[in-house]
Amino acid sequence: MNRFADVVLPLPLYKYFTYRIPADWQQPLSPGSRVVVPFGRKKYYTAIVVRLHDVTPQGYEVKEILSLLDERPVLRRPQLQFWEWIADYYLCSVGDVYKAALPSGLKLESETTVTLNTEFEEPDDDRLKEREWMLLAALSKKPRMTVQELEKESGMHNLLPTLRLLLEREAVFVSEQIKAHYRPKTETYVRLTFAPGDEAALRHAFERVKQAKKQEVMLLSFLDLSHFMQLGKLCEVSRKSLLDRSGVSSAVLGAMVEKGLFETYKKEISRFDTATLPVGEIAPLSELQQTAYRQILDSFKEHAVTLLHGVTSSGKTEIYAHLIQRVLDGGRQVLYLVPEIALTTQLTNRLRKMFGDKLVIYHSKFSDNERVEIWNTLLNDRSPRLVLGVRSSIFLPFADLGLVIVDEEHETSYKQYDPAPRYHARNAAIVLASMHGAKTLLGTATPAIETYFNARQGKYGLVELKHRFNDVELPQIIPVDVKEMRRKNRMQGNFTPELINRMQTALQEGEQVILFQNRRGFAPMVECKQCAWVPKCEHCDVSLTYHKRYNQLTCHYCGYTYEIPKVCPACGQPTIGVMGFGTERIEEDIARLFPGVPVSRMDLDTTRSRNAYEQIIDDFSKGKNKILIGTQMITKGLDFDHVSVVGILSADQMMNFPDFRAHERAFQMMEQVSGRAGRKNRNGVVVLQTSDPSSPLIQQVMAHDYEGMYNRQLAERKAFSYPPYTRLIYVYLKHRDETLLQELAVRYTTALREVFGARVLGPDNPPVARIQSLYIRKVMLKMELAASMSRVKEILRQVYENMLVDDRFKSLLLYYDVDPL
Incomplete structure (x- = not known):
């Protein structure tokens, strides 16, 4: 008879906790089920049962499980095993993974509730203050409220000190109330009696x-x-x-x-359009696509993972569709990962026509209730389905995955940065697929160097598609020397004459133009022309970006906004001006150079709402807008039929970033955005504005020479022991006191060197050394590929625990980033 349950809590705690199963409990309890448990003082959490046993824990009093939330588990095999792998590999807790994996609506939370004591009488010798009377008056309207509701009702803020005083007087009581987030959507129906x-x-x-x-x-x-x-x-x-x-x-x-005659009743309904859609035919493959398709199937016989290296517009999506159909026909499920929500807009329409209501879409722009509904759909239905989603889709409860497709596998969007778990969805998806006995297909025109290295070494299969669909030629890339154009005073704003002429021709012929600038805002920097003063964020060590639409300076790290000073606070002169240019300024310049031409802008500022991506892409696809200006969002596999000119406005900005991956990323972005030009039987032109046309990287982009870039970068990485020859782990330490942080970071790094030796580099200041008032130090570990991550994690935790003998170390925020990008 199992009397105890080990559970995982949605907290960053590195162990499971044991609770007693009540003796009179009749409900069946199984791993993967949600239970409500007490934790700490007056706190209740939704925990997930990991295992059942009858071993009595020693050394502490075991609390009882309060209630069971599910008739059946909310997790499928092998989800718990997958969570444990992520926690082990990415050096975080299973609780961190639980928080990221489960939609909030499936997690109950404890919410502080204030209740009025109706028997309270004010003592004559200790009168209540005005704020205390105001709170009691607000509570008299509704004797039980949450702190949030009480703030709204009373119009007062910072209530906790006043509540503490009322608690001491026993004028109010505070209790914890379990609150469920998910609410099924219901609709009223009618029937005859x-x-x-x-x-x-x-x-x-x-x-x-x-x-x-x-x-x-x-x-x-x-x-x-x-x-x-x-x-x-x-x-x-x-x-x-x-x-x-x-x-x-x-x-x-x-x-x-x-x-x-009639009676009404409530019925739970779906939040999504459930109309049965007609399923169309999947387009037949060309001879080259058919060859690649057969090679992929042959590769899957030998390899669990295969890389499809196909140039832009080679028709990779059509190959995916035939592979998906094959797996669905076999009764299994498919996960199709894309790096950005923007991609799902076009893909949804294409895949919906092919697979109808077998298609399920999952991304963060859905409401929490919608995400819960998708989760429950997959949990309760084992039928063959195609799930199209972003990185968080790997956590869904798949019944039987047969294939995982990772499109644009090189994209950095697959990496989670904050908060933990800091996982890479591509790598995690490969592990997930192996747990289901499924195959993984990685597709891209510009593979990550580590992926291509694995394919060349034989760890992955490799299939190459070197020609565009219908033999459309790759775009011609024309480099233009911006430095020379400025010297000759031939620039019009931030545009060279070559780019303006090409744009004019394209627009006259009814074609469309894409302009790529990987920086949003109006200007990346504001500076006093007299004394070179630059406004910095008060909370982060970064200069502020000017957004002209709102006439304000914004920090792109913490979101804080500032007014633009009319005079320089350093020298007192009214000589503050803008330097550089972002997408907002490009939009203004285009309006001046091409008046009356409809323009759209796609960056983080214009795509905050759920439907913004769809609207921008739909308008451009239908030709309502002739020029699309955007950041890296527009490089991610979007397919437009009438784009003949692409302008890359500042190639140097991408190349000169202080990171060993800078040239790889710059090549990928320039090659990908170039691929938007010249589709559908039409050769395109890319105008690449740079200050150094002779740079080896620019020459490689011009020649579409991925192999040349790969070989050059691989040689450099081998010489300096960077991936793919080593595994990187960054350790970040943060504190508000910079002097204390530096001292503790040096001590910590010294302790690491005693174990890992020369594999430890640092502590260093990262490029941005303060964010949200926290100073940052970074320590780098270069580990051998054969090193056991479990053993590394154990050593790192031991070093950290040894440091805790110094109480000052407890105030330090420390976390790990495995395989950082």
Whole structure:
């Protein structure tokens, strides 16, 4: 008889906790089920059962589980095993993974509630203060409120000190109340009060509404919608559809309910469009695509992971579709990962036409209730489905994965930065697939160097598609020397004459243009032209970006905004000006250079709402806008039929970033955005503005020479022991006191060197050494590929625990980033 359950809590704690199963509990308990447990003082959390046993824990009093939330587990095999792998590899707790994996609606939380003591009497010798009376007055309107509700009702802020005083006087009580987030969506439905086939009751119903024409219309409308007179199953009729069909008011329906002809009931419905869609044919593959398709299937016989290296516009999506159909026909599920929500817009339409309602979409722009509904759909249905989603989709409860596709596998968007777990969805998806016995296909025109290295070494299979669909030529790339154009005073704002001429020609011919600048805002920096003063964020060590639309300076790290000073605070002169340019300034320049030409901008500032991506992409696809300006969002596999010119406005900015991956990333972004030009039987042109046209990287981009870039970068990484020849782990230490941080960081690094030796580098200041008032130090570990991550994690934890003998170390924030990008 199992008497105890080990559970995982949604907290950054590195162990499981044991709770007693109540002796009188009749409900069956199984791993993967949610239970409510007490933890700490007056706190309750939703925990997930990991294992059941009868071993009594020693050394502390075991608390009891309070309640079971599920009739059946919310996790499938092998999700718990997958969570443990992520925690082990990425050096975090399983609680961190739990928080990231489960939608918030499936996690109950403890919420502080304040209750009025109706028997409280104010003592004569200790009168209440004004704020205390105001709080009690607010509580008298509704004797039980959360702190948040109380703030709203009273119009007061910072209530906790006042609440503490009222608690001491016993004027109020504080309790913890379990709050459930997820609420199923319901809709009102209507039915007749008699059964189908009861002709006498139906005749009687018509007799009763004969004198009320609107009621008669509603009755006829109901019979039509419900197929009441037809043989077979009745259709359920919603209140809304009945009112729409009959064209009469809800008062008429109310009258018929009072007569006892109709009755209403609530029904749980889906938040998504569940209409059955017609499924079209998947387009046949070209000869080259068919060859690649067969090679992938052959590769899967030998390798669990295969890389499809296909140039831009080579038709990789069509190959994916045939592979997906093959797996669905076999009764298994498919996960199709994309790096950005922006990609799901176009892909959804294409895949919906091919796979109909087998397609499920999952991303963070959905509401929490929608995410819970998708989770429950996959949990309760084992049928073959295609899930299209971003990185968090790897945590969904798949029943039987047969294939995982990671599109644009080189993209940095697959890496989670904050908070933990700092996982890479591509690498995690490969492990997830192996746990299901599934195959993984990585697709891209510009593979990550580590991925291509694995393929060349034989660890992954490799299939190459070197020609565009229908043999459309790769775009011609024209480098333009910006430095020379500025010297000759031929620049128009931030545009060279070559780019302007190409754009004019394209627009005159009814074509479209894409302009790429990987920096949002109006200007990346504001500077005093007299004394070179630059405004910095008060909380972060970064210069502020000017956003002209809001006429304010913004920190892109913490989001804090500042007013632009009219005079320089350093020298007192009104000589503050902008330097550089972002997407917002490009938009303004285009309006001046091409008046009347419709323009759209796609960056983080314009795509904050759920439908913003779709609207921008849809408008551009339909030709409503002729010029699209964007950051790296526009490099990610979008497919537009009428783009003939692409402008890369500042190649040097990407190349000169202080990071060993800078040239790899710059090549990938420039090659990807170039691929947007010249599709559908049309050769395109890319104008690449740079201060150094002779740079080896620029020459490689011009020649579309991925191999040249790969070989050059690989040689450098081998010489300096960077991935793929080593595994990197960054350790970040943060504190508000910079002097204390530096001292503790040096001590910590010294302790690491005693174990790891020369593998430890640092502590160093990262490029941005203070964010949100926290100073940062970074320590780098270069570990051999054969090193056991479990053993490394154990050593790192031991070193950290040894440092805790110094109490000052407890105030330090420390975390790890494995395989950083």
